[in-house]
Amino acid sequence: MKRREVRWSDLLFFNSLRALALLIILVFISIFVFLYISSAETFNTIGWKFFILQDWSTNGGRFGALAFIYGTVLSSLIAILLATPVSVGSALFLTEIGPRVLRRPVQMLIELLAAIPSVVYGLWAIFVLAPFVKDHIQPVLRGMTPGLELFQGPPFGLGLFTSGLVLAIMITPTITAICVEVFRSIPLIYREGAKALGATTWETIRLAVLGPGLAGIFSAVILGLGRAMGETMAVTMVIGNRADISASLFSPAATMSSVIANEYGEASAGLHLSSLSAIGLTLLLVSMVVNGFARVVIWRVTRGAR
Amino acid sequence: MKIGQYININLAVTTLVGLIALMLSLRVLAATPVLLNGAGSTFVEPIYTKWFTEYQKIDSEVTVNYQGIGSGGGIRQLIQGTIDFGASDAPMTAEEEKSAKLPVIHLPMVMGAVVISYNLKVDKPIKLTGPLVADIFSGKITKWNDAKIAKVNAAMKLPDLAIVVATRSDGSGTTAVFSDYLAKVSPEWQGKAGKNVDWFKGSLGAKGNAGVTGLIQQTEGAVGYVELIYALENKLPYALIQNKKGEFIDASSRSVTAAAGGKVVDEMVKHQFKISITDSDAKGAYPISSFSWMLVFDGMDKDKGSKLLKLARWTMSDKAQALASDINYAQLPKALREKVLSQIDKVKTH
Numbered sequence: 303m304k305r306r307e308v309r310w311s312d313l314l315f316f317n318s319l320r321a322l323a324l325l326i327i328l329v330f331i332s333i334f335v336f337l338y339i340s341s342a343e344t345f346n347t348i349g350w351k352f353f354i355l356q357d358w359s360t361n362g363g364r365f366g367a368l369a370f371i372y373g374t375v376l377s378s379l380i381a382i383l384l385a386t387p388v389s390v391g392s393a394l395f396l397t398e399i400g401p402r403v404l405r406r407p408v409q410m411l412i413e414l415l416a417a418i419p420s421v422v423y424g425l426w427a428i429f430v431l432a433p434f435v436k437d438h439i440q441p442v443l444r445g446m447t448p449g450l451e452l453f454q455g456p457p458f459g460l461g462l463f464t465s466g467l468v469l470a471i472m473i474t475p476t477i478t479a480i481c482v483e484v485f486r487s488i489p490l491i492y493r494e495g496a497k498a499l500g501a502t503t504w505e506t507i508r509l510a511v512l513g514p515g516l517a518g519i520f521s522a523v524i525l526g527l528g529r530a531m532g533e534t535m536a537v538t539m540v541i542g543n544r545a546d547i548s549a550s551l552f553s554p555a556a557t558m559s560s561v562i563a564n565e566y567g568e569a570s571a572g573l574h575l576s577s578l579s580a581i582g583l584t585l586l587l588v589s590m591v592v593n594g595f596a597r598v599v600i601w602r603v604t605r606g607a608r
Numbered sequence: 609m610k611i612g613q614y615i616n617i618n619l620a621v622t623t624l625v626g627l628i629a630l631m632l633s634l635r636v637l638a639a640t641p642v643l644l645n646g647a648g649s650t651f652v653e654p655i656y657t658k659w660f661t662e663y664q665k666i667d668s669e670v671t672v673n674y675q676g677i678g679s680g681g682g683i684r685q686l687i688q689g690t691i692d693f694g695a696s697d698a699p700m701t702a703e704e705e706k707s708a709k710l711p712v713i714h715l716p717m718v719m720g721a722v723v724i725s726y727n728l729k730v731d732k733p734i735k736l737t738g739p740l741v742a743d744i745f746s747g748k749i750t751k752w753n754d755a756k757i758a759k760v761n762a763a764m765k766l767p768d769l770a771i772v773v774a775t776r777s778d779g780s781g782t783t784a785v786f787s788d789y790l791a792k793v794s795p796e797w798q799g800k801a802g803k804n805v806d807w808f809k810g811s812l813g814a815k816g817n818a819g820v821t822g823l824i825q826q827t828e829g830a831v832g833y834v835e836l837i838y839a840l841e842n843k844l845p846y847a848l849i850q851n852k853k854g855e856f857i858d859a860s861s862r863s864v865t866a867a868a869g870g871k872v873v874d875e876m877v878k879h880q881f882k883i884s885i886t887d888s889d890a891k892g893a894y895p896i897s898s899f900s901w902m903l904v905f906d907g908m909d910k911d912k913g914s915k916l917l918k919l920a921r922w923t924m925s926d927k928a929q930a931l932a933s934d935i936n937y938a939q940l941p942k943a944l945r946e947k948v949l950s951q952i953d954k955v956k957t958h
Contacts, residue, residue, distance in 0.1 A: 360779075360804035428822050458772065458812055458827065543777030543813030554812050560777075564815060568680035568779025568803045 334586070341580035343572055352580060358545035360565070365577035367584050369545040373462065373555040374588070377537060378530040380466025380551070385474045386523055390512075392474075393481030398507055409482065416475035424539035427468040432459035432540055435467065440552055455550030460542040463551040468536050473526035480525060484518030485511055517603050524596035531589055534559040558585040640669070642915045647675040648682020648695030651720055651781055651835065652900045655932045656695065662931060663919055670915050679781045680803060686712070686903055692912055694903035697781025698788075698803065699882040710905040713955055714881045715948055717923055719938035721836040721864045722786045722896045723846035727824050728752065728767065733858065735760050737850040738793030738887065738895065744831060745773060745790060746797075747808035752829060760850075767829075774823040774832030777813030779803040785898040786833045789886035793895075836864070837936045849896060852889040859894045864938035867893035873943050881951065897938070906955050913957030920952050 344352055348365060355366025392412070396405050436459030443453040455461070492510035501509060512519070542554020543564060556564075558581050569575045646656070653676035660672040677685075679696035686694035687708045697720070705712055724741060726734065736744075737760060743749045749756060753766040776783045780803060787801035800806070807813070814823045817838040824830045824844070836859050839846050848856040857863050868876075870890040875883055887895050902923075904916060922928055929939040940948070 359806045361800050361802055361806055428819075428826065433826060456772075456810060460812055460823070538777070538815050539819060543815070544807070544809065544811070546809055553810075556777075556813075564778040564813075565804055567678035568781075574804075 334583075337579055337583040337586065341576050341583050343576035344580040347573065348577075352577070353584065356545075356547055358561070360569075360571075360574055363571075363573060365573065365580075367558070367577075367581050369547050370556055370558040370561050370581055371584065371588065372547050373541065373557040374531055374559070374585070376551075377462055377465045377469060377541065377555070377557060378527055380463065381469035381473055381530040382523060382527055384467065384470035385477055385526060388470075389474050389477035389522070389526070390481055390519060393478050393485055394507060394511070396478075396482050397485040398511060399503070409479075412475045412478050415471075416479065420472065420533060420536040421539075423468055423472055424536035427464065427536060427540045431468055432464050435459045435464045435552075439463075451549040452551055455548070455552035458542065458552070458554065460540050460554060461550075461552045462541065462555045465537045465541040465555075465557075466551075468540055469530045469533055472533065472536065473529050476529060477522045477526040480522035481515075481519055484515045484522065487518075488514050517600050520596065520600050520603060524593065524600075527592060527596075528589060531585070531592070532559060534563050538563050558582075558588075642670050642912060644670065644672045644693065644912060644916055644919070645674075645691045646672060646682075646693040646695060646902075647677050647685050647691050648903070649679045649697050649781060649900055650676035651679075651697050651837075652676075652695050652718065654935055655718060655937055658931055658935070659923055659928060660919075662928070663922060666922065667915070667918070670919060672919070678779070679784075680779060683903070686905075692904075692908070693916060695900065696903060697898060697900050698784040699884075699901060700903065708905070710907045713904050713906050713951065714901045715904065715920055715951065716876075716881050716899040716940060716944070717902050718900055718929075718932045719864050719868060719940060720785075720898055720900060721859050721867075721894055721938065722782055722789070722833050722898070723836050723839045723844075723859045724831060724849065724896075725821070725824055725834050725839055725844045725846045726831040727828055728769070728845075729828075730764060730766070732764070733845060734764065734766075734847045735850070735856045736847045738789070741849065742790050742794030742797055744771060745775070745807070745811075745833075746794075747773065747810055769829040772823075772827050772830040773807070773811040774820050774827075774830055775805070775807045775811055775813050776816070776820060776833075778815050780816075781898075781900075782817070782833065782835050785884070785886060786896060788884050788898075789896045792887040836938075840936050849894065851893050851895040852887055853891055853893075855892065857892065857894045859896075861933055861936060861938040863892055863894035864897040865941055866890055867895070867897035868899070868944055869893070869941050873941070873947060876944065877947050881948070904955065908957050910957045913955075917952055917955055917957070921949060924949050924952075 344365065348355070352365065353367055353371070356368040357364045357366050358369060396409055400408070436457055440453070440457060447453050488511055492514060493506055496506040496510040537557055538560040541556060541560055543556050543560060544554040545556045545561065546553065548555070562578050562582060565574070566578050569578055653674065656674045660674060663670060679698060682694040683696055683700055683704055685691045687704065689709055699714055700712060724736060728734065740749065740756060740760065743756070750771055752769045752771055758766055783805055784801065784803045787797065787805045790797040791799070791801040812823055814820045817834045820832040820834050821838070821842060821844060824832050834844065846859060848858050850856050867885050867888040867890055872885055872888060872890060881901070885897055885899065888897065902920060904920065908916065924945045933939050
């Protein structure tokens with residue numbers, strides 16, 4: 303009788319955990335299904351060409367996602383390129399080089415940065431970052447690379463580059479915090495071994511910290527990338543919101559999340575609404591592809607390390 | 609002890625029954641409250657909130673729950689039948705009206721306007737004509753000292769500065785009113801008006817009145833369009849616009865109300881109030897003026913319908929309209945309010 307009771311509670315526990323796990327999958331599937339159903343009209347009328355059409359005209363009834371995919375990918379790429387060296391560097395400083403007294407306060411400050419709401423970042427970016435880019439960064443970059451289309455463009459202070467910059471600042475705390483954990487988890491004995499072999503501090507870090515921590519750094523960067531791609535508010539405030547693909551990093555652009563935030567509230571025509579849902583679906587798919595790609599890379603890197 | 613327990617239980621039960629009876633009787637004594645749900649335009653949210661709180665003092669049975677989710681969202685919810693009334697800064701399209709279950713009646717409530725704000729170091733407001741505004745917002749005039757602008761502002765020294773055009777990136781009634789005006793003053797803009805507009809390449813988009821204002825304040829030489837109330841509250845400079853009569857008009861609640869005067873009243877009645885009044889030919893009218901409408905169903909159920917219509921009648925009173933002008937909305941002209949009242953009387957409930 304007693305044994306039976308134990309089995310019952312075990313079964314209950316097991317099944318309730320299974321239900322909870324299934325719930326998460328169910329939520330994911332229902333989001334997918336919702337987006338698919340609500341974007342059906344777009345895929346029926348425009349078809350797969352939706353992904354490669356650049357034109358987005360609510361008056362003309364022409365809808366294409368390419369300009370937004372471009373904006374999302376490029377602004378996230380800028381963010382990752384700027385944030386990764388800074389984050390890995392500060393994580394190394396916090397775990398390997400910096401004086402012990404500094405570590406805790408600096409780490410707390412970094413964690414505080416991660417807690418700032420994105421709309422605050424956006425406001426700061428409009429009033430501080432954008433004028434700074436306009437007056438100090440853009441003229442310098444333009445002066446250094448005459449004729450290079452990439453750094454030409456109108457002197458607004460708003461656009462892809464500024465949104466990449468604000469995204470970089472927003473994801474730096476995330477990447478740094480994970481890198482710190484990764485580096486801390488590497489056994490001390492690696493470093494002692496390297497030192498014992500006569501390695502300098504730089505060589506020790508390269509061999510005993512960065513080497514074994516590579517997979518961890520990678521997943522930190524991917525998490526940062528995920529946040530950068532989905533970030534809406536701060537980007538919407540500084541990207542300039544034009545569905546254009548331009549060679550210049552300083553011209554206004556738009557991202558997938560910014561166009562949804564901008565237009566969903568007032569969209570009433572069928573195809574427009576449906577195309578916004580289709581963009582949501584695209585964003586979900588792009589995030590899944592990026593995450594999948596990152597998993598493969600991590601898997602290969604760790605297998606190589608062993 | 610057992611008896612004591614019994615008494616205790618008995619007491620508890622009696623108290624409970626008594627309380628329930630008391631609550632029930634209180635419910636019967638108070639008249640049944642009516643909850644009206646509305647949603648739509650963010651532009652009217654401040655005045656609607658003010659009106660509905662004020663109206664509770666007159667009729668305590670009516671509670672109104674209004675959500676400013678945007679005109680488009682309000683129309684969407686009205687069509688789906690999830691709300692009792694909508695509010696929109698642009699009239700519904702014929703297609704939208706067709707997809708609603710019941711005929712929709714448009715009732716103008718208050719008026720607003722869109723102003724052209726700019727960042728220029730000039731000592732008095734700049735003057736613009738309709739075609740000039742259209743050319744600036746199509747990217748055709750690119751410098752502030754362009755001969756066409758200088759001709760209208762003869763007494764003013766205009767800087768040799770590039771014009772940076774700031775627009776609304778989010779779909780909005782403000783954009784709808786402004787582009788409707790552009791379509792009336794420039795043949796090129798015809799058929800391109802709406803809540804979302806394809807602005808020319810090289811113009812900037814910002815979210816909300818606040819975003820556009822931020823852009824203008826950040827950039828010397830910038831020009832953009834914002835709601836009049838927002839401009840007044842934030843003390844932004846804005847241009848005088850030439851109206852159909854040839855007068856250069858400063859936007860104010862007076863000049864906006866004037867835009868709905870004269871022949872406009874008869875026009876409104878003829879079109880069941882569903883017309884735009886941008887580029888009005890009334891005297892002293894500010895040309896980029898607009899209505900905000902309350903959208904109600906013809907044939908609502910009696911309980912809610914009669915309360916809602918009574919409330920709508922009240923908003924046409926001098927007192928309610930004065931409340932609106934207290935917070936910078938433009939009142940409806942008296943002649944028009946009479947017509948709206950007779951329209952309300954025609955709405956049926958059952």
